Amino acid sequence: MACGSAERKAKAGLLRKPPARSQITISTGASKLHRRSDKIMGRAETKLTRKRDLIQATVTCVNRYGYAESTIQKIAAEAGFTGGTIYRHFKNKTDLFEATMRQLLNLVLKEESAAIASADSDIDRLRAVITSKFSPALFNSEFCTVWLHFWANAHSDPKFARIERLSDKLLQRSLNRYAGKVLPPADSAAFSTEAALIIDGLWVEHAQKRSELTSHVAKEVALGSLEARLGR
DSSP states (O other): OHHHHHHHHHHHHHHHHHHHHHHHHHHHHHHHHHHHHHHHHHHHHHHHHHHHHHHHHHHHHHHHHOTTTOOHHHHHHHHTOOHHHHHHHOSSHHHHHHHHHHHHHHHHHHHHHHHHHTOOSHHHHHHHHHHGGGSTTTSSHHHHHHHHHHHHTGGGOHHHHHHHHHHHHHHHHHHHHHHHHHSOHHHHHHHHHHHHHHHHHHHHHHHSTTOOOOHHHHHHHHHHHHHHHHTO
16 A cells, blocks of 8 residues: 555656646747747847838938939948948849838828828818828928939839829829819819829929928919819
């Protein structure tokens, strides 16, 4: 009996030990997994930050030197990196410029969405679509100049042309969406085209050196066509 009891105790002890060792192993594995995950996330954040820095440096260089003269070396120097760093994040100069153009378009859409969200009626939403194009984030010489450079080169680069068409399509869609609710059908399509052309023209004017065109005046000009069609 004593022998059997001891044997049962020994077996019980053996059965209790593996879970303890297993818990230690799991804990260690989880810790390693967390450290590895943190390291991966850290690398991803660093990569994203560097991409943003390079895109901002591209904007600065294109504004300063122009499209053709904004070389990989100049952009890298502006961002505080070596030329080789760019090729770790972008295939080539065209790839970097495409990413920059997409980033600019995303900013346009962000400003428009924020303006629409604060409007209470369809007419105010239509006004918001228009006036958002003259917000401080967009209607400044740097943004307008860089956008103009990319727009001018869209005819020679299919990727830029695709982004330009997308930009035009999204603006027309927003204008048509609300113009169709506040203007007669015969007027809404014509107004949307007219408004888009006015916005483009004001951006081109503001991109010129020594332009004295202010955001306030630009908004009044752009909204003038709408108010005229509304009979106000």
